[in-house]
Amino acid sequence: MKRSFQFLFSAVVIICFASIGHTETLDFPFQQTLDMKTVREVTAAGPSDLLSVIKRHGVRVLVVKSKTTDEEKNILLEGIEAATADLIKKAEFSDTAEGRMIVKANPCCDLDQDTLLVRDTASNYTIIHEFLHSQLHAKGEGYKDVETSFATNFRRMNFYQKRIFDDPFQLINPLWRRDMSQVQGDVLKEAFARIQMGQSQEAIIEKVLSQYIDEDSIYYNKARRDEGQQYGQAMINNAIDVYNSLNTSIWFCGDTVKNLREEILNGDIPDAESAQQLDEQAAKNYAATTADLSQKLEAVKAEILRLKEFYEK
Numbered sequence: 001m002k003r004s005f006q007f008l009f010s011a012v013v014i015i016c017f018a019s020i021g022h023t024e025t026l027d028f029p030f031q032q033t034l035d036m037k038t039v040r041e042v043t044a045a046g047p048s049d050l051l052s053v054i055k056r057h058g059v060r061v062l063v064v065k066s067k068t069t070d071e072e073k074n075i076l077l078e079g080i081e082a083a084t085a086d087l088i089k090k091a092e093f094s095d096t097a098e099g100r101m102i103v104k105a106n107p108c109c110d111l112d113q114d115t116l117l118v119r120d121t122a123s124n125y126t127i128i129h130e131f132l133h134s135q136l137h138a139k140g141e142g143y144k145d146v147e148t149s150f151a152t153n154f155r156r157m158n159f160y161q162k163r164i165f166d167d168p169f170q171l172i173n174p175l176w177r178r179d180m181s182q183v184q185g186d187v188l189k190e191a192f193a194r195i196q197m198g199q200s201q202e203a204i205i206e207k208v209l210s211q212y213i214d215e216d217s218i219y220y221n222k223a224r225r226d227e228g229q230q231y232g233q234a235m236i237n238n239a240i241d242v243y244n245s246l247n248t249s250i251w252f253c254g255d256t257v258k259n260l261r262e263e264i265l266n267g268d269i270p271d272a273e274s275a276q277q278l279d280e281q282a283a284k285n286y287a288a289t290t291a292d293l294s295q296k297l298e299a300v301k302a303e304i305l306r307l308k309e310f311y312e313k
Helices: 002-007 035-046 047-056 084-091 125-131 147-165 168-173 174-197 199-212 222-266 273-276 280-312
Strands: 016-019 022-027 032-035 060-064 099-102 115-119
Touching: 002 035, 002 280, 022 035, 022 147, 035 047, 035 199, 047 060, 047 115, 047 125, 084 115, 099 125, 115 125, 125 199, 125 222, 147 168, 147 174, 147 222, 168 222, 174 199, 174 222, 174 280, 199 222, 199 280, 222 273, 222 280
Parallel strands: 060 115
Antiparallel strands: 016 022, 022 032, 099 115
């Protein structure tokens, strides 16, 4: 392990030397581990050995052909099996994508092994980056395919929340309180896994590679490295945005219901129907739900802070 790299991570991750297989496993934010022996192996391999190293770790490499002939092709990928149109579609590999790791646990594609889809113009740096996605292992329940459902629930929450911002009195209605609590809970249930498998991995991998692919590496490319650092930071900022949106929604709705109940008691909202819809017990129940959601959200916040600290060291 490079001395500078060891110093960099000593304050923010726990180094665990496992005896089996002589692995050197580091713990990373969002309950993930990475064998640094594998990182050294793949970043130290010469270009002619790079794909062989990746395949030895059980990862299949398939090429996605470019639609244009303007960009320079990566000669390392010549002769590599092409991904089928069906797989490209199922994996949602966009026309602008350079690479994507599809782990076999992902139900999208019914794969028998981890599979790296890579554009024929992608750099070797990008190939290594995508490979490391397969080497970051989540503790606990393991892989969760939450990308689509989380995005749907997150959009729904923001859609509902905009209506509440425009007209907070909607929360007098028990159906609105029910719907807001439900969608906030749906987003919260998947927020940790979504950031774990998405934004955190991007940031972790870019930070690690910035240390291992330095000026002395055959894979070094300053522009790509700088781009990767900016990308990693953007991913952390995005995770913070996710937290802030959910936290604001929970806080605003909870505070609004409390204030509405006080206005009812003070006679500022005098109609009997409102008093019936938002009685004392209903207000207490909603406060308890809000407190529970806020408490559970703290686990996401704590890992985002760890990720931010790790990235800035």
